[in-house]
Amino acid sequence: MPTLLQIDSSPLGEASVSRKLTHAFVQHWKTLNPDGKILTRDLTTTHIPPVTAEWIGARMNGAGDSPEQANLLKLSEELIAELKTADEYVFGVPMYNFGIPAVLKLWIDQIARPGRTFSYASGKPVGLLTGKRATFLIASGGTYDAGTAMASLNFAEPYLRAVFAFLGVTDTTFINAGGTMAVAYGKVDLPSFLQPHIESIQQALQPA
Numbered sequence: 001m002p003t004l005l006q007i008d009s010s011p012l013g014e015a016s017v018s019r020k021l022t023h024a025f026v027q028h029w030k031t032l033n034p035d036g037k038i039l040t041r042d043l044t045t046t047h048i049p050p051v052t053a054e055w056i057g058a059r060m061n062g063a064g065d066s067p068e069q070a071n072l073l074k075l076s077e078e079l080i081a082e083l084k085t086a087d088e089y090v091f092g093v094p095m096y097n098f099g100i101p102a103v104l105k106l107w108i109d110q111i112a113r114p115g116r117t118f119s120y121a122s123g124k125p126v127g128l129l130t131g132k133r134a135t136f137l138i139a140s141g142g143t144y145d146a147g148t149a150m151a152s153l154n155f156a157e158p159y160l161r162a163v164f165a166f167l168g169v170t171d172t173t174f175i176n177a178g179g180t181m182a183v184a185y186g187k188v189d190l191p192s193f194l195q196p197h198i199e200s201i202q203q204a205l206q207p208a
Contacts, residue, residue, distance in 0.1 A: 002036040004029055005086035009043045009104040010094045010139075017139040017180050017194070018092035024198045025090045025135065028205055039082055048075065048106040059113055076110040083111060088133045089169075093160070095140035098153045100160065108163055117167045127168020135173045135204060136160055137197075143178035173204045 006026055010016035026038060049055075058069035059076075083089070093100055111117055119126045136157070144154035157174050164172060177197045182188045 002033045002088065003039060003086045004033070004036060005039045005041065005082050005089045006092075007041045007043065007089065007104075007107070008092040009101045009107075010092060011044045011101075012094070016092070016094065017177055017183070017190075018094050018137055020190075020194060021137040021139065021175070021177060021197055021201065022090055022092035024194070025137065025201050025205070028202050029088075029090075032205060032207075039086055041079070041082060043101075043103040043107055046075075046103075046107075048103060048110060050106060051109050076113065076116075079107065079111050080113065080116050083117065083129060083132075086132070088135075090135045091137065091160075093136055093138045093156060095138055095144070095154070095156050098144075099155045112163065112167065125166060127166055129164075129168040132169045133171040133173075134164055134169050135175065135201075137175050137177065137201070139177045139180055141179075141181040141184070145176055145178055148178075175200045175204065 004026065006022055008016075008019050008022055010018045013019070030036065030038070054069075055072050058072040061069060091104075093104060096102075114120055117128050119128055138156055140154075140156075142150055144150045154176075157176070161172060161174070164170075175197055177193075180193070183190050183193050
């Protein structure tokens with residue numbers, strides 16, 4: 001049974017463009033995988049603490065020293081288990097200040113762990129999340145696509161591409177929904193704005 005992990009990181013709820021796109025992705029994925037399972041993780045309703053010295057100590061000790069250390073890594077283990085269980089991931093990512101939301105960075109800090117999602121056992125980094133596929137749906141107020149005047153300010157896509165390649169996820173698709181400010185200012189209606197991006201999602205999900 002194929003399993004999809006949906007991760008949203010926008011705080012805007014039903015007003016979020018990235019959430020509308022992940023919803024469209026999931027609905028189309030369901031039509032292609034009627035027997036599939038969907039896991040959901042809303043990072044805005046998950047309390048993800050920043051990395052501390054105590055957390056790093058627990059990670060380095062493998063949480064074997066005490067129940068307290070095991071408890072520090074409990075959320076990390078839960079989030080990693082979701083990644084390992086799923087065959088495919090879809091991320092809803094609003095771009096903030098040219099990068100990813102803070103909650104998504106906190107999530108990455110929890111799941112990027114040596115011995116769990118990557119390894120240095122061979123003397124060089126090897127990603128352990130192999131055989132996975134990830135789609136990133138990035139919504140931004142401006143337009144930062146390759147070839148545009150603002151492209152050099154898009155730090156979200158190259159960062160996510162690098163992090164997930166490091167973890168072993170190299171089958172990635174990025175769909176950039178740039179220009180959401182046009183919707184906010186009433187220059188284009190939301191359905192018209194979303195339609196080409198939904199079509200891109202449907203095309204990306206078609207079997208090879």
